[in-house]
Amino acid sequence: MALKKKPVTGMKDILPAEMEIRDYVIGLIKETYRSFGFSSIETPCVEHIENLCSKQGGDNEKLIFKILKRGEKLRLAEAKEEADLVDGGLRYDLTLPLSRYYANHSNELPAPFKALQMGSVWRADRPQRGRYRQFMQCDIDILGEPSNLAEIELILATTSLLGKLDFNNFTIRINDRRFLKAMAAYSGFEEKDYDSVFITLDKMDKIGLDGVAAEMKENGYAEESVEKYLQLFKEITGDVEGVRACKEKLQGFLPEDAADSLEMIITSVESAKEADFRMLFDPTLVRGMSYYTGTIFEISMDEFGGSVGGGGRYDKMIGKFTGQDTPAVGFSIGFERIVMLLMERGYKVPTSKEKKAFLIEKNMPKEGMLKVLDLAKKERAAGRQVMIMNMKKNKKFQKEQLAEQGYTDITECYRDSVDNI
Amino acid sequence: MALKKKPVTGMKDILPAEMEIRDYVIGLIKETYRSFGFSSIETPCVEHIENLCSKQGGDNEKLIFKILKRGEKLRLAEAKEEADLVDGGLRYDLTLPLSRYYANHSNELPAPFKALQMGSVWRADRPQRGRYRQFMQCDIDILGEPSNLAEIELILATTSLLGKLDFNNFTIRINDRRFLKAMAAYSGFEEKDYDSVFITLDKMDKIGLDGVAAEMKENGYAEESVEKYLQLFKEITGDVEGVRACKEKLQGFLPEDAADSLEMIITSVESAKEADFRMLFDPTLVRGMSYYTGTIFEISMDEFGGSVGGGGRYDKMIGKFTGQDTPAVGFSIGFERIVMLLMERGYKVPTSKEKKAFLIEKNMPKEGMLKVLDLAKKERAAGRQVMIMNMKKNKKFQKEQLAEQGYTDITECYRDSVDNI
Numbered sequence: 001m002a003l004k005k006k007p008v009t010g011m012k013d014i015l016p017a018e019m020e021i022r023d024y025v026i027g028l029i030k031e032t033y034r035s036f037g038f039s040s041i042e043t044p045c046v047e048h049i050e051n052l053c054s055k056q057g058g059d060n061e062k063l064i065f066k067i068l069k070r071g072e073k074l075r076l077a078e079a080k081e082e083a084d085l086v087d088g089g090l091r092y093d094l095t096l097p098l099s100r101y102y103a104n105h106s107n108e109l110p111a112p113f114k115a116l117q118m119g120s121v122w123r124a125d126r127p128q129r130g131r132y133r134q135f136m137q138c139d140i141d142i143l144g145e146p147s148n149l150a151e152i153e154l155i156l157a158t159t160s161l162l163g164k165l166d167f168n169n170f171t172i173r174i175n176d177r178r179f180l181k182a183m184a185a186y187s188g189f190e191e192k193d194y195d196s197v198f199i200t201l202d203k204m205d206k207i208g209l210d211g212v213a214a215e216m217k218e219n220g221y222a223e224e225s226v227e228k229y230l231q232l233f234k235e236i237t238g239d240v241e242g243v244r245a246c247k248e249k250l251q252g253f254l255p256e257d258a259a260d261s262l263e264m265i266i267t268s269v270e271s272a273k274e275a276d277f278r279m280l281f282d283p284t285l286v287r288g289m290s291y292y293t294g295t296i297f298e299i300s301m302d303e304f305g306g307s308v309g310g311g312g313r314y315d316k317m318i319g320k321f322t323g324q325d326t327p328a329v330g331f332s333i334g335f336e337r338i339v340m341l342l343m344e345r346g347y348k349v350p351t352s353k354e355k356k357a358f359l360i361e362k363n364m365p366k367e368g369m370l371k372v373l374d375l376a377k378k379e380r381a382a383g384r385q386v387m388i389m390n391m392k393k394n395k396k397f398q399k400e401q402l403a404e405q406g407y408t409d410i411t412e413c414y415r416d417s418v419d420n421i
Numbered sequence: 422m423a424l425k426k427k428p429v430t431g432m433k434d435i436l437p438a439e440m441e442i443r444d445y446v447i448g449l450i451k452e453t454y455r456s457f458g459f460s461s462i463e464t465p466c467v468e469h470i471e472n473l474c475s476k477q478g479g480d481n482e483k484l485i486f487k488i489l490k491r492g493e494k495l496r497l498a499e500a501k502e503e504a505d506l507v508d509g510g511l512r513y514d515l516t517l518p519l520s521r522y523y524a525n526h527s528n529e530l531p532a533p534f535k536a537l538q539m540g541s542v543w544r545a546d547r548p549q550r551g552r553y554r555q556f557m558q559c560d561i562d563i564l565g566e567p568s569n570l571a572e573i574e575l576i577l578a579t580t581s582l583l584g585k586l587d588f589n590n591f592t593i594r595i596n597d598r599r600f601l602k603a604m605a606a607y608s609g610f611e612e613k614d615y616d617s618v619f620i621t622l623d624k625m626d627k628i629g630l631d632g633v634a635a636e637m638k639e640n641g642y643a644e645e646s647v648e649k650y651l652q653l654f655k656e657i658t659g660d661v662e663g664v665r666a667c668k669e670k671l672q673g674f675l676p677e678d679a680a681d682s683l684e685m686i687i688t689s690v691e692s693a694k695e696a697d698f699r700m701l702f703d704p705t706l707v708r709g710m711s712y713y714t715g716t717i718f719e720i721s722m723d724e725f726g727g728s729v730g731g732g733g734r735y736d737k738m739i740g741k742f743t744g745q746d747t748p749a750v751g752f753s754i755g756f757e758r759i760v761m762l763l764m765e766r767g768y769k770v771p772t773s774k775e776k777k778a779f780l781i782e783k784n785m786p787k788e789g790m791l792k793v794l795d796l797a798k799k800e801r802a803a804g805r806q807v808m809i810m811n812m813k814k815n816k817k818f819q820k821e822q823l824a825e826q827g828y829t830d831i832t833e834c835y836r837d838s839v840d841n842i
Contacts, residue, residue, distance in 0.1 A: 003742050004469045005525040008509050011465035013522050015529060019461040023451060030444060035774070035801045037808035040440040044432035044555050045466065045541060046486065046511075048425045065467065068487040068507055070545050076500065085497075085506065086489055088429050090467075101434050104426040108436060110822055112810070120466060124491050134465050147811055149781070152794070160801075264787065272794035274801075321424050353456070360570070366685065373573070373693035380456045380581075380695075387458035389533070390568055401531055 010125070010133035021342055022136075024349040025335070026118060028164055029138055036157040038116040038140050043097035045120060046088045051100055056317060058289050060092040063123040065133075090122035094139045095291075095314070095330055102143050102328075103321030112145035114153075118335070130340060139311075141330035143318065148261045151295050151313070152268045154331040155279075158299070158309065163275025165338065166347075170277045170301040170308075172269070175285035176262055177292050177312070179246060182253035183283065187229035188222065195290075197221070197229075202286040209233065238280045240266050246283070258294075265295065291317050295329065304341060309333035357387040357407040358421075359398065361414045368418040375421060431546070431554035442763050443557075445770040446756070447539060449585055450559055457578040459537040459561050464518035466511055466541060472521055473510045477738060479710050481513040484544040486554075511543035515560045516712075516735070516751055523564050523749075524742035533566035535574075539756070551761060560732075562751035564739065569682045572716050572734070573689045575752040576700075579720070579730065584696025586759065587768075591698045591722040591729075593690070596706035597683055598713050598733070600667060603674035604704065608650035610642065616711075618642070618650075623707040630654065659701040661687050667704070679715075686716065712738050716750065725762060730754035778808040778828040779842075780819065782835045789839040796842065 007013050014022065030040065052064050066086040068074060079085050091097050094117045102113065117139045124133055140157060142150040155172060162170065180201075184194050200215045207215070209230055216226045232249070236242040240263050247259030266279045287296045287310060296312035311331035319325035356379050358372050376386045387407055392398045399410055413421045428434050435443065451461065473485050487507040489495060500506050512518050515538045523534065538560045545554055561578060563571040576593060583591065601622075605615050621636045628636070630651055637647045653670070657663040661684045668680030687700045708717045708731060717733035732752035740746035777800050779793050797807045808828055813819045820831055834842045 003472055003475055003521070005521060005742055007465050007521075007525070008467050008469055011467060013465070013525060014463040015526065016460035016462060019463060022463075023461050027448065035806050037778075037806060039437035040444050041437055042435040042440060042443075044428050044434070046429050046432060046543070046555065048429055051424055054424055065491075065509075066489040067511075068489055068503065070486075074503070076503065076506075079497065082489065082495070082497065088486075090488075100424070100426060100428075104428070104434060105436065110826060114808075122467070134467065145811070149809065149811060153809065156794070264790070267787065268790060268794055271791045272798055274798060321426055357458075366688065369685070369689060370692045373577070373689055377693055377695060385456050385458060387535075388570065388574065390566070390570060405531060 008133075010127035012132055012134075018339065018343060020349050021347060022339055025165065025339060025342070029118065029161060029335075030116070032161045032164060033116045033140055033157055036114070036140075036153060036160075038114040038157070040116050040118075041098075041101065042117065042119060043091070043094075043101050045090055045122075047091045047097055047100070049083075049086050049089050051096060052089045052092065054096075054320070056096050056099075056291055056320070057092055060123060063125055064089040064092060065122045065124055091119075092123050093121055094119060094137050094332070095141070095317070098139070098141055098143075098330075099317045099328070100321055102318055102326065106144075106322075106326075109143075112150070113143045115139075115141045115143065117141075130336075132336070136335040137332055138335045139330055139332040141328060143328045144326055145329070146315075146327040148265050148295070150327070150329040151265045151297075152272075154311065154329055155265070155269050155297065156272055156274070158331050158333060159269075159277055160274040161333070162277070162299070162338075165342065167301065167338075167341075168276040170299055171280050172277060172297055172299055173280045173282040173285050174262065174266065174295065174297040175282050176258055176295050178255055178258045178294060179250070179262070179283055180286065182250040182258075183229065183232055183246075185253045186250050187232070188225040189229070193221070198286045201284055202288075204233070204284040233284060236281075236283050238282060240281070242281045242283070262295065287312060289314075297331070299333070301341075304337060307334070308337045308341075353383065353385045354409065355385045355387070355405070355407040357389065357402050357410045359389055359391040359395070359410060359412045361391050361412075364413065364415055365418075368413060368415055368421075371418055371421055372413050429554075431548035433553055433555075439760065439764060441770050442768060443760055446586065446760060446763070450539065450582060450756075451537070453582045453585060454537045454561055454578055457535070457574060457581075459535040459578070461537045461539075462519075462522065463538065463540060464512070464515075464522050466543075467509045468512045468518055468521070470504075470507050470510050472517060473513065475517075475741070477517050477520075477712055477741070478513055481544060484546055485513060486511040486543045486545055513544050514542055515540060515558050515753070516562070516738070519560070519562055519564075519751075520738045520749070521742055523739055523747065527565075527743075527747075530564075533571070534564045536560075536562045536564065538562075551757075553757070557756040558753055559756045560751055560753045562749060564749045565747055566750070567736075567748040569686050569716070571748070571750040572686050572718075573693075575732065575750060576686070576690050576718065577693055577695070579752050579754060580690075580698055581695040582754070583698070583720070583759075586763065588722065588759075588762075589697040591720055592701050593698060593718055593720055594701045594703040594706050595683065595687065595716065595718040596703050597679055597716050599676055599679045599715060600671070600683070600704055601707065603667075603671040603679075604650065604653055606674045607671050608653070609646040610650070614642070619707045622705055623709075625654070625705040654705060657702075657704050659703060661702070663702045663704070683716065708733060710735075718752070720754070722762075725758060728755070729758045729762075774804065774806045775830065776806045776808070776826070776828040778810065778823050778831045780810055780812040780816070780831060780833045782812050782833075785834065785836055786839075789834060789836055789842075792839055792842055793834050 067088040069087045121137050122134050243263045291314045292312040293315045294313035298307050298310035301308050313329045315327050379386045488509040490508045541555050542558050543555050664680050664684045712735045713733040714736045715734035719728050719731035722729050734750045736748050800807045
């Protein structure tokens with residue numbers, strides 16, 4: 001078989017310039033989240049196929065890279081369907097593996113547990129510009145904390161990080177699954193229709209109020225319900241006043257404390273935030289995953305024109321592993337999108353290291369070589385980054401290339417002047 | 422299907438205590454190698470099955486986790502053998518993907534190119550204590566540098582890193598494939614038998630000179646050759662004198678510059694090293710991979726009782742992709758073994774962050790909450806790591822747990838004394 005030079009379809013090789021930004025962002029993420037008390041953890045990239053296909057992953061379950069059974073377990077002749085051939089798959093997110101991890105280790109972890117995960121996930125999506133089949137996710141989650149302190153800390157930590165990367169003017173849109181349900185119930189929709197109603201509502205951004213109304217009527221819902229429903233969105237404002245209006249209007253449909261809790265989150269974040277952004281109560285925010293049970297939130301950034309992160313409360317997932325529900329909230333940032341935005345901006349990593357290069361003449365005798373190595377050692381000890389290279393024929397071009405890489409202090413080392421290097 | 426709490430066979434969940442050490446070591450590795458002029462790069466974890474099965478990986482090719490084709494490409498009914506079902510696999514090392522990467526991107530990279538890779542690799546080995554099916558590898562490679570400056574820098578960078586992690590008293594054993602061949606030729610073995618001879622020689626550590634002699638005779642080699650061969654190992658010393666003796670003895674069998682080059686590497690490293698270790702010329706060092714073409718080396722550490730890293734020159738691999746050979750040398754450290762040794766030692770990450778916790782009384786009103794959030798923000802700005810928690814019923818136990826995590830400065834926040842927090 002011929003060897004292939006390109007990476008596999010939809011995945012990418014990362015060049016040094018991008019890697020420098022990635023490494024810097026990874027370092028900053030770890031440092032920032034640690035300062036909020038989060039601890040790094042890791043799960044294997046390979047997950048049980050049973051867990052990946054357990055309906056926790058929505059559409060992502062259609063995109064799994066599946067791993068062939070090995071040795072005697074693989075019985076090709078007897079295999080009738082795909083499921084007979086595989087026993088694992090590459091994880092498509094970090095939330096499902098975290099739930100398994102917590103179920104497996106909760107007695108070894110503090111309660112509540114604040115987890116930080118950075119790792120690759122894989123989805124066999126149709127390849128398109130800027131979207132890859134392997135990409136890094138960066139999630140923080142608080143497990144075992146039922147109060148909205150969890151939401152407040154997740155939003156503060158995430159936005160503090162974005163601020164440190166010079167992102168401003170972004171918006172955190174927030175809503176609550178319980179608000180979504182209460183508004184649907186209040187308008188007279190039946191519970192069995194909620195999911196369909198929310199799918200249409202989710203298009204508000206793109207098709208507007210009229211478009212949503214038209215689609216709902218097309219789907220056969222009572223005109224009265226649709227109008228009552230949409231009237232809500234016309235009235236409700238995107239601030240704590242909007243939350244209070246919901247509380248009053250949705251009495252009997254909304255759990256007692258839901259509105260107060262959401263108001264508290266918005267007020268607290270506005271008060272304690274470390275970055276320049278705004279919080280918006282958005283009753284049309286749906287977020288696709290069916291596992292969310294309460295608060296949901298998303299980061300919108302004008303320069304990206306879409307979401308660069310999001311999350312929410314999923315109090316029922318860990319219970320699927322343990323039989324006992326555990327409160328859980330998570331916030332995931334779109335690491336790849338953030339890196340892309342930084343690259344587009346021409347972001348320069350704030351690096352404090354000076355770069356020093358030594359060019360060594362061809363056939364330098366031992367004494368000269370040892371002298372250069374010794375000097376390089378001293379330069380590194382003084383905190384510099386040091387490149388030693390053999391001198392090329394085209395020295396001018398070599399020095400230009402080094403300068404491009406940031407090596408402006410270049411020493412040429414010749415055999416005749418070893419003592420003067 | 423029931424959900425599974427344990428990770429997949431042979432792979433592990435990483436708990437916060439280990440993760441703290443891993444994160445620290447990763448940071449130190451990147452910083453150290455960067456100071457020697459290496460640049461981070463990354464390749465996808467999934468590699469073309471054609472590349473993985475191209476006989477570059479030796480026995481590792483038997484251990485590949487293979488990935489099922491997707492969609493229409495998977496034709497289960499027509500599949501006759503495993504190869505019909507798969508189009509990719511998880512990489513088993515970082516050297517093969519690096520060669521593909523360099524072949525794909527050499528015109529975008531400086532020459533020579535100094536690459537740093539840290540990433541997971543997968544091998545479906547029989548699970549055993551301390552060996553996992555997913556593990557981190559950490560490789561530095563210099564591509565496009567034919568001279569021994571590459572070997573010198575790789576060994577200096579790697580040993581400097583180990584020194585920073587307080588490893589001392591280790592040994593770098595060094596040899597050269599060309600020495601191995603010259604010694605076999607000198608002793609009268611035929612070229613077709615070299616591999617078999619080296620397999621036996623590689624057991625010197627375990628079975629000694631007599632064992633090696635016995636096995637070789639058993640394998641049917643002429644007594645005269647075996648004795649001439651083993652006499653060499655009795656005579657040659659593990660220092661530059663040994664290298665010089667080889668040069669003299671193996672004249673006509675060893676390329677002109679091979680011995681001088683090896684002597685230069687040993688002398689330079691001894692002279693410029695930043696850590697406390699010794700270099701040993703070990704003519705019995707074989708290293709398994711058949712792709713090595715020149716220098717080979719390995720780190721031995723008494724406290725581990727085996728190799729914690731190694732590498733060598735592989736000047737022919739990139740040519741398999743491009744049709745044109747490119748000089749290449751790499752040094753891989755056993756990241757997992759190093760972390761294991763540090764854990765066993767009870768290694769404490771040198772962390773400068775103070776840890777501060779706030780415990781909040783139940784039903785704290787808004788003003789109190791905002792006050793605590795504001796204080797936490799100030800503490801973080803002052804460089805501290807801050808944990809905010811709701812106060813538990815068993816406050817004493819909670820504080821003990823926090824103390825265990827390093828939070829010794831704990832402030833209790835009550836509604837009645839908000840102003841005094």
